[in-house]
Amino acid sequence: MKIAFHVFLHFSLLVFVSCYGSNGYDPLENALKIQRLKRTTPNHESKEDVTAENSYSPVYMGPQDGLKDADKISELPGQPTGTDFDQYSGYVTVDPNHGRALFYYLAESPVNSSTNPLVLWLNGGPGCSSFGNGAMMELGPFRVSADYKTLSRNKYAWNNVANVLFLESPAGVGFSYSNTSSDYQTGDKQTAKDSYTFLVNWLERFPEYKTRDFYITGESYAGHYVPQLSQLILQNNKITNQTVINLKGIAIGNAYVDDETANTGMYDYFWSHAIISDEIHEGIISNCNFTEAGNITTACDDYQGQARAARSNIYFYDIYAPLCSSSSNSTPSISDFDPCTENYISTYLNTPAVQQSLHAKPVQWESCSQQIGLFWTDMPFTVLPVIQDLMASGISVWIYSGDTDGRVPVTSSRYSIDKLQTSVKTSWYPWMYEGEVGGYVVGYQNLTFVTIRGAGHFVPSYQPARGLAFFSSFLEGKLP
Numbered sequence: 001m002k003i004a005f006h007v008f009l010h011f012s013l014l015v016f017v018s019c020y021g022s023n024g025y026d027p028l029e030n031a032l033k034i035q036r037l038k039r040t041t042p043n044h045e046s047k048e049d050v051t052a053e054n055s056y057s058p059v060y061m062g063p064q065d066g067l068k069d070a071d072k073i074s075e076l077p078g079q080p081t082g083t084d085f086d087q088y089s090g091y092v093t094v095d096p097n098h099g100r101a102l103f104y105y106l107a108e109s110p111v112n113s114s115t116n117p118l119v120l121w122l123n124g125g126p127g128c129s130s131f132g133n134g135a136m137m138e139l140g141p142f143r144v145s146a147d148y149k150t151l152s153r154n155k156y157a158w159n160n161v162a163n164v165l166f167l168e169s170p171a172g173v174g175f176s177y178s179n180t181s182s183d184y185q186t187g188d189k190q191t192a193k194d195s196y197t198f199l200v201n202w203l204e205r206f207p208e209y210k211t212r213d214f215y216i217t218g219e220s221y222a223g224h225y226v227p228q229l230s231q232l233i234l235q236n237n238k239i240t241n242q243t244v245i246n247l248k249g250i251a252i253g254n255a256y257v258d259d260e261t262a263n264t265g266m267y268d269y270f271w272s273h274a275i276i277s278d279e280i281h282e283g284i285i286s287n288c289n290f291t292e293a294g295n296i297t298t299a300c301d302d303y304q305g306q307a308r309a310a311r312s313n314i315y316f317y318d319i320y321a322p323l324c325s326s327s328s329n330s331t332p333s334i335s336d337f338d339p340c341t342e343n344y345i346s347t348y349l350n351t352p353a354v355q356q357s358l359h360a361k362p363v364q365w366e367s368c369s370q371q372i373g374l375f376w377t378d379m380p381f382t383v384l385p386v387i388q389d390l391m392a393s394g395i396s397v398w399i400y401s402g403d404t405d406g407r408v409p410v411t412s413s414r415y416s417i418d419k420l421q422t423s424v425k426t427s428w429y430p431w432m433y434e435g436e437v438g439g440y441v442v443g444y445q446n447l448t449f450v451t452i453r454g455a456g457h458f459v460p461s462y463q464p465a466r467g468l469a470f471f472s473s474f475l476e477g478k479l480p
């Protein structure tokens with residue numbers, strides 16, 4: 001705890017804007033630094049198990065009667081007329097003793113809602129909001145306009161083909177909260193448990209979804225959340241007599257799943273995309289040992305610092321995109337995503353009338369909570385064994401990657417897949433969308449890998465049409 005606190009003080013001087021991209025803010029890197037310090041400090045706790053415990057402890061079930069109706073959103077301020085789907089949002093209590101509750105937003109499909117699958121979406125961080133980032137910036141039905149007040153329809157929203165449930169996770173993120181402040185020191189295990197408790201209670205509130213096909217999707221640090229929650233669901237489906245969750249598959253995008261490949265893949269990507277010099281790349285290769293037992297030497301740290309400086313003037317979540325701070329909004333870019341979108345969202349979600357319409361408690365809403373990431377308690381070095389478990393369980397497992405992301409780049413995903421040691425069933429080929437290459441696909445034994453061409457870290461923001469095409473294929477269980 002001492003270390004985390006010390007580092008917190010240090011970081012709090014450096015990081016003042018908690019929004020992706022601004023001033024190089026990087027929630028994942030901040031959390032990882034603390035974990036590395038813990039690993040290299042003598043007497044740190046012994047290694048975390050990579051698999052969730054097998055023991056079953058009873059899951060809290062709260063009364064849900066009447067809460068669905070109360071959660072129905074009549075209208076979001078500034079919403080376009082003719083909105084033809086139902087939206088719900090509110091809190092599900094996951095621990096009544098601590099007063100801990102998770103906030104969700106459900107966007108149902110305009111057509112075929114009663115038969116379309118249910119899809120859970122999770123953002124990462126750790127500490128980033130699935131509603132503000134996932135729903136409002138990426139794949140949800142609305143985008144906030146540059147007037148900070150009105151919403152426009154996202155033509156390529158994922159609720160066109162599924163009922164999409166966005167969960168703010170864990171407590172302390174977005175609108176989710178706890179009345180017990182020590183709950184904000186949390187980690188992977190508690191996050192999975194709370195998300196599971198959320199789901200079984202939410203399914204009581206929305207019983208029509210109990211037997212529906214269910215999928216879990218997410219990106220970045222949700223590369224931990226999605227496999228861990230899925231594993232817990234499959235375990236609890238076997239040993240409890242409560243709701244069986246009808247989990248059919250998972251998809252994780254630009255996902256942080258293994259610390260070694262996250263590092264090696266990132267620096268190789270920086271070098272191959274002309275962001276760092278030969279000298280920095282060679283310096284990293286010869287001085288850094290990114291394996292779990294490897295030491296991070298001073299020389300390695302120094303080269304990593306040089307790499308950070310080299311990438312600091314570009315938006316490394318989408319390396320060819322313009323910055324919000326650039327004076328010209330008309331900088332030619334490969335996608336027409338407005339780089340200032342996060343500012344519009346932050347203002348909109350902090351408007352009292354908006355919070356009221358969402359049934360949210362009045363709070364200062366943040367895109368990413370720094371506190372959550374900096375005090376993160378447990379994080380396995382790799383979740384590849386969990387993914388291997390899921391692959392063998394018969395559910396469908398997809399790894400996708402926007403190929404212009406520098407944060408968890410496509411090289412990291414490919415190195416991780418190498419470590420999974422699965423064999424190719426359908427060799428690499430380009431998938432087509434509207435007459436152009438949408439990306440590339442490889443079908444492996446029990447695993448599908450898909451790239452989305454020209455998309456950064458937040459795939460549906462930068463390539464909305466290709467993103468929806470890939471997502472539809474995933475739900476249909478067919479290679480794109």
Ligand SMILES: *[C@@H]1O[C@H](CO)[C@@H](O)[C@H](O)[C@H]1NC(C)=O
Pocket residue numbers: 093095096098099100101179
């Ligand atoms: C948290 O405390 C407030 C104020 O006492 C209370 O209204 C609310 O229900 C509590 N939250 C939960 C999840 O118990």
Ligand SMILES: *[C@@H]1O[C@H](CO)[C@@H](O)[C@H](O)[C@H]1NC(C)=O
Pocket residue numbers: 111112160161
């Ligand atoms: C709705 O479902 C019907 C029957 O499965 C299908 O033919 C139709 O294409 C679906 N419409 C949409 C918009 O998904």
Ligand SMILES: *[C@@H]1O[C@H](CO)[C@@H](O)[C@H](O)[C@H]1NC(C)=O
Pocket residue numbers: 241242
């Ligand atoms: C579920 O199992 C628990 C423990 O075995 C038991 O106490 C409880 O009554 C069971 N509930 C139902 C609905 O069968």
Ligand SMILES: *[C@@H]1O[C@H](CO)[C@@H](O)[C@H](O)[C@H]1NC(C)=O
Pocket residue numbers: 289290291293294295
């Ligand atoms: C990295 O460190 C590990 C653990 O000490 C060691 O086994 C491995 O050989 C090292 N790798 C390289 C390339 O030096």
Ligand SMILES: *[C@@H]1O[C@H](CO)[C@@H](O)[C@H](O)[C@H]1NC(C)=O
Pocket residue numbers: 293294295
């Ligand atoms: C890592 O550092 C520790 C302490 O400085 C040292 O004892 C150990 O030999 C180092 N391991 C490697 C693989 O360099």
Ligand SMILES: *[C@@H]1O[C@H](CO)[C@@H](O)[C@H](O)[C@H]1NC(C)=O
Pocket residue numbers: 388391392393394421422423445446
């Ligand atoms: C694929 O799944 C089957 C069972 O469903 C399992 O026997 C096999 O080991 C798995 N292979 C890989 C590479 O995951």
